[in-house]
Amino acid sequence: MELNQYLDLFIDESREHLQNINENLLELEKEPTNLAIVNEIFRSAHTLKGMSATMGYEDLANLTHQMENVLDAIRNNKISVSSSILDVVFQSIDDLEAMVESISTGGDGKRDVKEIVLKLAAIEKGTEFVEETIEVKNESDQLTLRYDEYDYTVIEQSVDQGFNVFEIKVELTASCILKAARSFMVFESLEQNGEILKSNPSVDKLETEQFDAVFYVTFITKIDKSEVKNVIMKISEIHNVEITSFDLNRIKQESEQKEVMNEIAAAKKEVAVTVAPENEQKNKATAQSNSKTIRVNIERLDILMNLFEELVIDRGRLEQISRDLSHGELQETVERMTRVSSDLQSIILNMRMVPIDTVFNRFPRMVRQLSKDLNKKIDLQIIGAETELDRTVIDEIGDPLVHLIRNALDHGIEKPEVRVSKGKPETGTVELKAFHSGNHVFIEVKEDGAGISREKVLEKAIKNKIVTEQQASTLTDKQVFELIFASGFSTAEVLSDISGRGVGLDVVKSKIESLGGTVSVDSILGHGTTFSVQLPLTLSIISVMLVELQKEKYAIPLSSIIETAFIKKTDIMSAHNQKVIDFRGKVVPLLFLNDLFNVPVESDNNTDGISVVIVRKGDKLAGLVVDSFIGQQEIVLKSLGNYLTNVFAISGATILGDGQVALILDCNALIK
Amino acid sequence: MMSQVEKVIVFDLNNEEYGIPVKNVKSIEKIQFITRVPKVNNFVKGVINLRGVVTPIIDLRLRFNLEEKEYNERTRIIIVTFEDKEVGFIVDSANDVIDIPNDCVESAPEVVGEQVHDYIEGIAKLDKRLLIILDLEKVLDINDDAEMNVVEVK
Numbered sequence: 058m059e060l061n062q063y064l065d066l067f068i069d070e071s072r073e074h075l076q077n078i079n080e081n082l083l084e085l086e087k088e089p090t091n092l093a094i095v096n097e098i099f100r101s102a103h104t105l106k107g108m109s110a111t112m113g114y115e116d117l118a119n120l121t122h123q124m125e126n127v128l129d130a131i132r133n134n135k136i137s138v139s140s141s142i143l144d145v146v147f148q149s150i151d152d153l154e155a156m157v158e159s160i161s162t163g164g165d166g167k168r169d170v171k172e173i174v175l176k177l178a179a180i181e182k183g184t185e186f187v188e189e190t191i192e193v194k195n196e197s198d199q200l201t202l203r204y205d206e207y208d209y210t211v212i213e214q215s216v217d218q219g220f221n222v223f224e225i226k227v228e229l230t231a232s233c234i235l236k237a238a239r240s241f242m243v244f245e246s247l248e249q250n251g252e253i254l255k256s257n258p259s260v261d262k263l264e265t266e267q268f269d270a271v272f273y274v275t276f277i278t279k280i281d282k283s284e285v286k287n288v289i290m291k292i293s294e295i296h297n298v299e300i301t302s303f304d305l306n307r308i309k310q311e312s313e314q315k316e317v318m319n320e321i322a323a324a325k326k327e328v329a330v331t332v333a334p335e336n337e338q339k340n341k342a343t344a345q346s347n348s349k350t351i352r353v354n355i356e357r358l359d360i361l362m363n364l365f366e367e368l369v370i371d372r373g374r375l376e377q378i379s380r381d382l383s384h385g386e387l388q389e390t391v392e393r394m395t396r397v398s399s400d401l402q403s404i405i406l407n408m409r410m411v412p413i414d415t416v417f418n419r420f421p422r423m424v425r426q427l428s429k430d431l432n433k434k435i436d437l438q439i440i441g442a443e444t445e446l447d448r449t450v451i452d453e454i455g456d457p458l459v460h461l462i463r464n465a466l467d468h469g470i471e472k473p474e475v476r477v478s479k480g481k482p483e484t485g486t487v488e489l490k491a492f493h494s495g496n497h498v499f500i501e502v503k504e505d506g507a508g509i510s511r512e513k514v515l516e517k518a519i520k521n522k523i524v525t526e527q528q529a530s531t532l533t534d535k536q537v538f539e540l541i542f543a544s545g546f547s548t549a550e551v552l553s554d555i556s557g558r559g560v561g562l563d564v565v566k567s568k569i570e571s572l573g574g575t576v577s578v579d580s581i582l583g584h585g586t587t588f589s590v591q592l593p594l595t596l597s598i599i600s601v602m603l604v605e606l607q608k609e610k611y612a613i614p615l616s617s618i619i620e621t622a623f624i625k626k627t628d629i630m631s632a633h634n635q636k637v638i639d640f641r642g643k644v645v646p647l648l649f650l651n652d653l654f655n656v657p658v659e660s661d662n663n664t665d666g667i668s669v670v671i672v673r674k675g676d677k678l679a680g681l682v683v684d685s686f687i688g689q690q691e692i693v694l695k696s697l698g699n700y701l702t703n704v705f706a707i708s709g710a711t712i713l714g715d716g717q718v719a720l721i722l723d724c725n726a727l728i729k
Numbered sequence: 730m731m732s733q734v735e736k737v738i739v740f741d742l743n744n745e746e747y748g749i750p751v752k753n754v755k756s757i758e759k760i761q762f763i764t765r766v767p768k769v770n771n772f773v774k775g776v777i778n779l780r781g782v783v784t785p786i787i788d789l790r791l792r793f794n795l796e797e798k799e800y801n802e803r804t805r806i807i808i809v810t811f812e813d814k815e816v817g818f819i820v821d822s823a824n825d826v827i828d829i830p831n832d833c834v835e836s837a838p839e840v841v842g843e844q845v846h847d848y849i850e851g852i853a854k855l856d857k858r859l860l861i862i863l864d865l866e867k868v869l870d871i872n873d874d875a876e877m878n879v880v881e882v883k
Contacts, residue, residue, distance in 0.1 A: 363781030609765060654767035697766070697776060700814045700869060701785045705768040710776060710783045718764040718776050718783055 067112050068161045069352065074101040075154055079422045082143060082150070086425075089138035092131075099128045105153070114166040117156050123177040124149050130181050145176045147422075204255070208275075211254060212303060215277045220251070222277050222303035223285060229270045230296040237266045242292045243274070250288060251278025270296065275303070355409070355448055362405055365398075366693065370716045372398055406598065411451045413491045413500070414442035419455075420462060420489060427466045434473050434484040435466060441491040446498050450592055453572055454500070457565045461502045461588050462487065464562070469506030469586055479583070481505065497574075498594055503587040509580040511537050518543070538578045542566040573599075573616060599694055601711075601721065602670065603687035606656045610719040611683075612692060612711060617724040619671045619678065621686060626665055638680055640671060647680045648727060653706070674728040681727070694721065737853075739825035739860065740807060740818075743795045747820075747861045748829065748853065755808040755815065757823050760800045777817065779808060786817040792868065793848065811865045818868075827860075829853045834862060 078101045085094045102125045109117035124146060130136045152173055160166040204212070212222050225247075229239055240263045247253055255275040258268045278285065282300050289298045372395060379391045417439050428435040446454070470476075470485035477483055488503040515529045518540045524532070532540075542562050569576045574592035593599065593616070601612035602621070622640070629647065630637050636647040647669065651658065669680040692711035697704060708723035737748035738757070756779075763775040763786055772791035776783050786806060790797055803822040808815065834851040850864040 365781075367781045656767070695783045697783055698785055698815055700816045701766065701769065701773065701776070704766055707766065710764070712778045712781065712783070716778055717762055718778050720764065720766060720776075 063112070064160075066352075067108055068157060070108065071105060071153075071157045071160075074105045075150060075157065076418055077101045078105075078150060080418060082146060083421050083425065085138060086140070086143055095128060095132045095138075099125065099132055102128060109166075114156065114160065116168050116170050117153060117160075117166055120149055120152060120156075120170040120174055120177075123174045123181070126181045127177050136180065142180055145173070145180060147426075149173050149177060204275075208254060212275075212277070216303075220277050220279060221281060222254075222275065223282065224301045224303055225274045225276055225285065225289070226297075226299040227272055227274065227289060227295060228297040228299075230294045231270060233270065233294040236268070236270070237264050239292065239294050240264075240268075240272060243289055243295070246288050246292065247274065247276055247278075247285075250280050250285070251276055253277075353408075358405070358409055362693065365402065365405055366712055369398060369402070370712070370714065373714050407445075409448050410445040411448050412442065413444045413446050413451065413454075413498070416451055416455050416458060417442045417489060417491070420458075423459070424462065424466065424487065427463065431466060432472065433466065433470050435470055436484050436486050438486060438488045439490075440488065444491040444493060444498060446592070447594060450498075450572060450594075453568070454590075454592065457568045457576075457590070458489075458500065458502070460561055460565045461590075462489070465502055465504040465506065465586070465588070469504040471507050493594075498592045500590040500592065501587055502590075503585065505585040508582040508584055508586055509538055509541070509578070510582055514538070514540055535579070538580055541578065542576070573614075598691055599721075600689060601692050602689055603713075603719065604668075604670065604681075604683040605685045605687055606651050606654065606683055607659050609654075609656055610687065610713065610717070611650070612690075612719050612721045613670055613672065613681070613724065614708075614721065615689065617672045617674065619673050622669045622671060622680075623666050624669050624680075626667060629667075638669070640678070640680065643678060645671060645678045645680045647682055649682045651682070651684070653727075672724040672728070674725050677728050679724075679728045681722075681724075692719075692721075733831040734828045735831060736826060737829055737860070737862065738807065738823060739827060740805065740820040740823040742789055742793070742820050745861060746858060747863055748827075749807065749809060749818075749863055749865070751826065753809050753811055753865060755810050758806040758808060758817065759802075760804045760806060760819070774819065777806070779817070782815070784808065784815055784817050786819060787868075788819045789868075790819070790821075809865065809869075811869055814869055816869060827855070829855065829860065829862075 078098050081094050081098045081101070085091065085098065088094065102121055106118050106121035106125055109121060127136070127142070127146065131138055131142075136142070149170075152168060152170055156166045156168050159168070215222055227240070227243055229236055233239055244253060244256075244260070244263075253274055254277055256263065257273045262268060263272060276285065280288075282302070285300055286298050289295060372391075375391050376395065379387045420439070421437055424435055424437040465487050470487065471479070471481075473483045476485065486505050488501070490499075490501045490503065492499055511534055514537050515524070515532075518524045518537075519526055519529055523540060523543045529537075542565070566576050569590055569592070572592060574590060576588065576590045578586065578588050580586040600615040602615060602618055604611055604613060624638055628638055630639070632644070636649075637644050638647060639645075650656070668683050668685060670683060670686075671678060671680050673679075692713075694709050695711055696709050697707070706723050706726040707720045708726075709721045710718050711721060713719050736751040738751055738754050739746055739748055741747075758777075758779070761777055763777050765775040766773060766785075772788050774786045774788050774791075776785050778784075788797070789795075798821065800819070805820055805823040806817040807820055807823055808817050833855060834853045836851050848864050848867045850862045853860040853862055
């Protein structure tokens with residue numbers, strides 16, 4: 058079967074369900090008696106099981122099935138929720154996640170789940186035996202003969218007319234090869250002497266050999282027991298024949314019992330039915346709280362955006378034409394179109410926004426695990442999970458945040474006994490907070506741990522030759538804290554004390570900077586540390602300053618601009634063959650973009666001053682000399698495609714209102 | 730037995746006829762405003778706005794080390810897609826689509842136009858017409874030799 062087309066959907070949905078289970082398990086841990094949560098988990102697990110079985114991932118289905126059994130037992134109050142049970146369930150979630158990951162990376166999703174399945178089974182046992190005995194009973198039921206009302210009437214009449222009714226159990230020898238033929242022979246010789254009312258397995262099953270060595274027959278005949286036995290035993294390869302006279306009373310009793318059981322079963326079903334609507338209601342309630350969504354490939358949104366921009370350009374032309382024609386009705390229509398299209402624009406932009414919750418939601422689980430591993434008590438508080446960010450940023454921000462949170466747990470929060478001795482509450486608090494401010498999103502990771510020790514950081518920075526001792530004494534606290542982001546600050550050895558706080562933070566910093574954001578740290582010794590990440594709302598729309606170099610237009614991202622200035626030519630100085638200016642007490646080198654980009658010169662700049670854009674990279678400054686400023690604008694970032702890669706000092710392009718392409722400067726490449 | 734046929738777009742370059750398989754051609758555009766991209770190979774004329782997609786443009790004359798020619802109303806940009814790349818080729822004119830039976834294509838003889846030889850996949854002979862079939866992979870292969878020009882800032 059061709060299932061590939063569903064694979065993506067399967068992976069996405071599996072992840073969603075696993076996430077849902079994760080969240081609810083955490084909830085359940087807080088409220089172990091809340092069965093609504095168990096039901097929710099059960100539903101997700103059940104769907105997951107069904108999906109993975111359909112897709113043919115047996116291990117996945119198998120493990121989910123076992124987990125479902127445990128959940129079912131919890132749901133039916135057969136076992137109660139305990140931390141140890143949840144640990145095992147969490148562990149199985151880990152395994153499930155690993156399998157889904159393996160599938161999503163093209164693997165076969167296989168994994169040795171025996172151990173965890175056994176563990177789950179063990180939990181399930183002890184209370185589950187009730188159900189098992191029922192199953193055993195069912196099995197034995199199947200092997201005897203069942204009769205319906207019609208059969209009873211036939212039997213009763215036969216007995217009345219003086220016939221013998223026997224139940225015959227025929228057992229073929231184990232070595233019998235043609236079982237179907239043998240059973241046929243039995244039937245045939247019996248039918249010469251009477252009538253076969255019923256057989257189990259049924260005749261067609263016997264004919265196709267769908268039975269083991271034994272089958273049952275109800276036989277109505279004039280001959281007696283021993284004769285019947287003789288008839289059958291004449292056939293070879295018959296191992297044993299047991300014949301019992303039909304006892305109508307016994308059978309009737311049994312059938313009555315069965316009826317009672319059926320009634321009980323029906324009653325049970327009714328109970329189940331009455332429970333179900335309740336579940337459904339809950340279902341509906343949760344479904345309503347989840348907003349309805351569809352999945353759209355982000356590429357399609359890009360295409361939509363491209364086409365829309367074309368529309369905007371044409372709109373501009375239309376506006377021009379309608380103004381020229383000064384035709385009232387036309388102008389009105391064009392104005393309406395303008396309004397509609399700007400609404401459309403904001404919707405299209407908003408479509409790419411995803412709540413940061415999709416990143417945050419994995420942290421509670423992680424914190425739970427880490428705090429167990431580290432033997433620390435930690436309360437994670439998440440604020441502002443609904444804050445929206447562009448999908449492209451969301452995809453990238455996860456890893457740096459994981460890093461920061463791990464750091465906070467590992468090195469920030471102290472052990473409970475230490476905290477108590479310091480007079481702090483035993484449980485440490487980690488606050489994860491996201492909020493919008495201007496065109497940026499801020500994410501803070503704040504803990505009330507030990508704080509950063511200036512001395513220890515300096516000691517280590519000096520040891521790793523990041524700063525000299527001389528420099529060290531002049532640094533402010535803030536500057537010292539920034540040192541933990543320096544590459545080379547962290548060492549390979551695992552340090553458990555506060556000086557080990559630099560593990561991989563340089564990686565975090567470079568990642569966030571590559572997203573166009575910044576990260577900073579603030580700390581009060583003994584009271585905790587706050588890491589603050591500032592990110593652009595979106596990577597696809599940026600604010601730029603448009604400048605002109607002769608006839609060419611370039612865009613400089615506002616994020617790297619400090620200010621623009623008009624400098625008199627007489628103020629340009631020379632140092633080491635490099636033109637520099639004195640800008641607010643700092644010596645800033647000048648870069649003449651016309652020369653740098655070999656812009657064809659059409660007119661010379663004969664004014665007595667130059668226009669300079671002061672840009673920065675980190676704390677280094679440079680002055681970009683341009684011919685004129687056009688102004689500030691929001692633009693949509695576009696790539697130059699896969700053919701032009703690594704163009705010097707150009708990070709991308711954008712399409713201006715007039716349909717022309719303008720290139721975006723990469724200031725980071727201009728400043729070393 | 731039917732021999733296999735390939736449809737190609739025919740274009741002129743320096744009075745010779747070239748062909749690109751239709752399956753690789755996305756569209757043919759008239760010459761329009763091209764934004765120059767600094768510090769790239771001289772044959773890359775820049776980028777254009779192709780219905781919202783920024784598309785790089787190569788002047789095939791310069792790519793093949795032929796003499797540059799002023800663009801006129803016959804000049805065309807052929808938008809070519811190859812693997813993950815989308816690039817426009819500036820050609821003198823584009824005027825035909827023809828079917829070429831596969832058995833008409835010969836591998837390029839060593840002597841034909843030395844400059845372009847490296848980019849030729851084969852030569853199609855049709856009646857008395859000679860059609861040069863381009864090897865797009867080679868045409869689009871640029872050794873990225875744009876110099877990194879970084880200014881020291883102290």
